Amino acid sequence: MTGTTPTISAGPPVVRLLKGRARRLRAGHPWVFSNEIDMTPEAKALPAGSLVALADAGGEGLGVATFNPHSLIAARMLSRDPACTVDEAFLAGRLSHALALRGALFGEPYYRLIHSEADGLPGLIVDRYGDVVSVQVNTAGMERLTEPFLAALDAVLAPAAVVLRNDSPVRRLEGLDEYHRVVRGDAAGPVELVENGARFLADIAQGQKTGWFYDQRDNRAFMARLAKGRRMIDLYTYAGGFAIQAAMAGAAEVVAVDRSADSLALAERSAALNGVRVQTIRAEAFAEMARLAAAGERFGVVVADPPAFVKTKKDVAAGAKGYRKMTRLAAALVEPGGFLFVASCSHHMPAELFAEEVAHGLALAGRSGRILRTAGAGPDHPIHPHLPESAYLKAMALQLD
Numbered sequence: 001m002t003g004t005t006p007t008i009s010a011g012p013p014v015v016r017l018l019k020g021r022a023r024r025l026r027a028g029h030p031w032v033f034s035n036e037i038d039m040t041p042e043a044k045a046l047p048a049g050s051l052v053a054l055a056d057a058g059g060e061g062l063g064v065a066t067f068n069p070h071s072l073i074a075a076r077m078l079s080r081d082p083a084c085t086v087d088e089a090f091l092a093g094r095l096s097h098a099l100a101l102r103g104a105l106f107g108e109p110y111y112r113l114i115h116s117e118a119d120g121l122p123g124l125i126v127d128r129y130g131d132v133v134s135v136q137v138n139t140a141g142m143e144r145l146t147e148p149f150l151a152a153l154d155a156v157l158a159p160a161a162v163v164l165r166n167d168s169p170v171r172r173l174e175g176l177d178e179y180h181r182v183v184r185g186d187a188a189g190p191v192e193l194v195e196n197g198a199r200f201l202a203d204i205a206q207g208q209k210t211g212w213f214y215d216q217r218d219n220r221a222f223m224a225r226l227a228k229g230r231r232m233i234d235l236y237t238y239a240g241g242f243a244i245q246a247a248m249a250g251a252a253e254v255v256a257v258d259r260s261a262d263s264l265a266l267a268e269r270s271a272a273l274n275g276v277r278v279q280t281i282r283a284e285a286f287a288e289m290a291r292l293a294a295a296g297e298r299f300g301v302v303v304a305d306p307p308a309f310v311k312t313k314k315d316v317a318a319g320a321k322g323y324r325k326m327t328r329l330a331a332a333l334v335e336p337g338g339f340l341f342v343a344s345c346s347h348h349m350p351a352e353l354f355a356e357e358v359a360h361g362l363a364l365a366g367r368s369g370r371i372l373r374t375a376g377a378g379p380d381h382p383i384h385p386h387l388p389e390s391a392y393l394k395a396m397a398l399q400l401d
Contacts, residue, residue, distance in 0.1 A: 011085070012051040015043050015067055015075065019057040025077070029386040030117045032065070032075035044069045048175055049140030051078075051086055066122070066141020071174055076122035076141055091145065092152035094120045099156065102128075102380055110193040111380040112214050117390065118382035123174075124149070127210040129191045129202060131160040134210040140174045150183060161185030163204050165211070169311070180205070190266060192273075196221045198245050199273040201266050208238060208263075208307075215377035216241060216305065219341065219395050222373060223303060224249040226339045226397075230300025233257065233292075233333065235285045240267030240278060242303045242341075247276035251301070254278045257288050289329035298335040305395075310346035319346060320357050327361025334367070334400045343395040354394045362400070369400035 017025070021036040032054065037043065046052065052067040054075060061082025065075040078086050098119045102111050113133070114126035123139025133153065137143050146164075153159065162184035171178055182188075182205065190201035195217055204211030220242050227246035234243035237256035244267070247254045256267050256278050264280040271278040281288060285306065304326050310319030327342055334340050344354050355374075362368065376383075377393040384390060 011083075012053050012064065013042070013046060014055050015046075015052040015065075016040075016055045016057055016059075017062070022056040022062060025054070025062055027386070030077045030122060030384060031073045031387075032077075034069070034072055034074040037074050039069065043067075047144075049142075049144040051141070051144075053082055055082075066139065066144070068140045068174060071140070076117070076139060078120070078122070086145070088148040088151050088155070091121070091149050092156050095152055095156045101382075105379050108194050110195060110214070113380075115381050117384040117387055121149075125210060126153075127204075127212065127214060128157075128159075129193045129204065129211070132185075132187060132191045132204065133157065133159040133162045134165055134204040135162060136165045136168060136210055137176075138168055138170050138174070140176060143174075143176055154184075159184065161187045161191075163187045163211075165204070165209070168209075190269075195241070196224070196245055198248055198270075200239060200241065200244070200270045201273070202239060203262070203266060206262075213238065213241065213345075215345070215381050215393050216343070216395070217378045217380075219343070219375055219397070220245045222375075222397060223301060223339070223341050224251075227251040227254075227301045230338065231255075231298075231335075232301040233299045233303065235289065235302070235304045235330065236306045237267055237280075238263050240270050242305065243267065243278050244271050244274055244276060246301065247271065247278055248274055255281060255299075257281045257283055257285055259284050286325065286329060289333060293329065293332040297333060298338070299333050300335055300338040301341070302330050302333045302338070303341045304330040305341070305343045305345075308346040309344065310349045313348050316348055316350075316353070319349060320353055323349070323354060324357040324361045324364070327358045328364040331362050331365035331367045331400060336401060338400060339372075340369075340398045340400055341395065342398075343393065345393050347389070347392040349394065351391075351394045355396070358396055358398075362398075367400045369398050371396055371398050373397040 016038045048068040054062040063080040064084045065077045113128045123142040125136040127134045165180045167178045167180045202211040224245040228250040231253045232246045232251045233255040237258045243256040309322040375395045
């Protein structure tokens with residue numbers, strides 16, 4: 001080793017950090033914020049999503065990143081190698097690495113294949129349904145890399161169909177339009193997937209998010225075991241994930257509630273695929289919980305897995321009250337000795353506050369019990385070590401007295 005300082009070679013434009021502001025990046029953090037960057041006129045003029053070579057104030061090369069001068073998170077690291085070329089081959093390498101990990105985790109090709117920063121591709125989400133793939137691009141940098149990424153996807157996986165689900169509201173923060181379209185093959189109808197031995201149908205073209213919520217895989221298996229021989233209700237069921245696995249595990253009766261007729265239709269078709277019966281109710285969850293409680297209905301297992309109540313930081317207070325009310329209403333439906341599962345997929349909802357609101361909701365319902373399990377997303381949703389806030393899913397399973 002010569003001990004020489006790495007320098008920036010000819011390549012993408014150089015963006016420098018301000019003096020003394022490279023410490024976090026050197027420590028392994030994958031983001032650089034706008035107030036850490038020397039926003040020269042040249043840097044400000046770069047198109048959103050440009051590939052740049054990052055350097056410290058003294059010119060030392062720090063790596064290659066995507067850059068958006070209009071975003072709070074101005075740079076997102078792709079490589080710590082200042083000489084790295086980000087092209088189709090680079091993207092194929094990241095894909096191959098992620099594919100090998102999922103192959104070690106799962107025996108069947110149904111999982112989240114790319115989970116953004118943790119898989120070295122910030123702003124990118126890829127879910128796999130056998131030979132069909134759903135892709136969500138959430139940053140300007142990945143938007144500009146979409147075509148080489150799709151080529152890399154063809155080279156590594158050769159999927160029969162690919163859907164771009166670029167309709168997430170988070171794209172607005174990057175100045176991007178919302179849209180979705182099929183870019184490869186045919187994805188006109190629901191696609192089949194297998195989870196914990198159960199068969200499901202997911203609508204990746206028109207359904208929620210990328211079509212299915214793989215993040216609850218382990219939590220569904222846990223709650224299904226508890227449902228054997230018990231009445232079970234799955235609130236916010238979407239396509240029946242918790243409900244159908246509970247029915248297959250031997251639940252005495254299963255009710256699935258959702259306000260979307262399309263989601264309930266998918267749940268009914270999936271139940272038929274597995275030869276089980278699930279009663280579906282189209283209703284708003286809060287109102288239905290109140291109605292059932294007033295009617296004296298009780299269940300051995302109650303699952304409340306809602307969409308995000310907290311979409312931005314300013315929604316935290318209102319969202320917290322929402323989780324409190326949800327827990328209060330759900331707890332009222334649990335028979336003595338029964339089980340309650342509650343979850344929050346809100347990125348901005350702190351885990352500690354969620355736990356506090358669940359406890360508050362139990363107290364308001366006049367219930368006590370014990371926490372059996374706290375959990376996050378499954379292992380196909382890995383967390384970057386320097387982004388603990390990306391552990392968005394909070395889930396709790398409790399037994400109530």
